[in-house]
Amino acid sequence: MSSSTPGTPEPGTSPGTPEPGTGAGSRSRSRRTPKAESRLAMVRRARRINRELAEIYPYAHPELDFRNPFELLVATVLSAQTTDLRVNQTTPALFAAYPTPEDMAAAVPEEMEEIIRPTGFFRAKTKSLLGLSAALRDEFGGEVPGRLDDLVKLPGVGRKTANVVLGNAFGVPGITVDTHFGRLVRRWKWTEEEDPVKVEAVVADIFPRSEWTMLSHRVVFHGRRICHARKPACGACPIAPLCPSYGEGETDPEKARKLLKYEMGGQPGQRLSPPPDYPGRPAPALGAA
Ligand code: SF4
Numbered sequence: 001m002s003s004s005t006p007g008t009p010e011p012g013t014s015p016g017t018p019e020p021g022t023g024a025g026s027r028s029r030s031r032r033t034p035k036a037e038s039r040l041a042m043v044r045r046a047r048r049i050n051r052e053l054a055e056i057y058p059y060a061h062p063e064l065d066f067r068n069p070f071e072l073l074v075a076t077v078l079s080a081q082t083t084d085l086r087v088n089q090t091t092p093a094l095f096a097a098y099p100t101p102e103d104m105a106a107a108v109p110e111e112m113e114e115i116i117r118p119t120g121f122f123r124a125k126t127k128s129l130l131g132l133s134a135a136l137r138d139e140f141g142g143e144v145p146g147r148l149d150d151l152v153k154l155p156g157v158g159r160k161t162a163n164v165v166l167g168n169a170f171g172v173p174g175i176t177v178d179t180h181f182g183r184l185v186r187r188w189k190w191t192e193e194e195d196p197v198k199v200e201a202v203v204a205d206i207f208p209r210s211e212w213t214m215l216s217h218r219v220v221f222h223g224r225r226i227c228h229a230r231k232p233a234c235g236a237c238p239i240a241p242l243c244p245s246y247g248e249g250e251t252d253p254e255k256a257r258k259l260l261k262y263e264m265g266g267q268p269g270q271r272l273s274p275p276p277d278y279p280g281r282p283a284p285a286l287g288a289a
Helices: 039-056 069-078 084-097 101-105 109-119 122-139 159-169 179-187 196-206 209-225 253-257
Strands: none
Touching (some): 039 196, 039 209, 069 084, 069 159, 084 109, 101 122, 109 122, 159 196, 159 209, 179 196, 179 209, 196 209
16 A cells, blocks of 8 residues: 655664454454564665555645634634634634734633634633633734744744644644553554654654654644544554554454544544545534534
C-alpha cells in the first residue's frame, strides 16, 4: 500500500518490523514490534505508518470550518472540551453576527454567550473571544498574527491552538498534539511521553518539517475513525501490521467494521463545508437531523 513520499528520506538500514500482509485478525500480528526495537527501526516504522495513512486518508484536512485565519482562530478556541462538529454547527451564526475582530470585540457578552452556548463553557469562551478580538484590534491592526510568539500571547490561545492556526491558515509547518494524536503515537510506541510539548518535540525529530501539518491531520483522522480511545477497530485497521498495540481493541473484522466512524462508517463528517475531495457526506446544520 505504501509508496515513497517526497521529502521523507528513509534512514539507513533494516526496518526491524515484520512485513505487513498477514490477514486481518491474524494472531501472528499481535505484539509485532521486536522487544528492543532500535531507534532507527522505530523511525522507519513511523515514516511507513505516515505513508500508509497518506494513502488511506488522501483527503485529510482540519475538521473545523473556516474561511480565514480569524475564523480558524475563533473556531479552535471554541473547540476546547467539545467536538469539531458542535463548533461547526455554532460558528455560522457567530460569524454572521461578528464577521471581524472589531465586530467581535464590541459584542454584548450576553448575546455572544447565547450564540456559543452549544459549545459548552460558554461564559469562559465568551471572555476569551472578547479578549482575543480586542487584542487583535488593538495590537495587531485587526489581523491574526502569523508568528507563534505573538499567537500564544493572545487570551485563550495556547501552543496547540497556535499550531493549528499556523499550519492551516499560514502554511507554517506545525505538529498539533491533541488527545487523538497523543494516544495514537503512544500506541505506536513512537514515544511514551504524556506531556504534549514533549510529544511534539519527539515527533518533530522523526519527521521532516514538510510533513508536520499533514501528519497531524492524518493521525487525528485515524484516531477519530478507526483507532478510538476505548474501542479501537484493530480488525479493520489497514496499518495493523505496523502497530505494536494491535489487539488492544476489537480484532474480529466484522465487529471491527461496525466501529468505524464518519466516511469510513458511511456516516456524515464533522464539517458542514468539507473540502471538495472529501468522500463522505457533510455534517448537518444545528438542529437538523
Ligand atoms: S486500531 Fe488497533 S491496530 Fe490500528 S492503530 Fe489502533 S491499536 Fe493499532
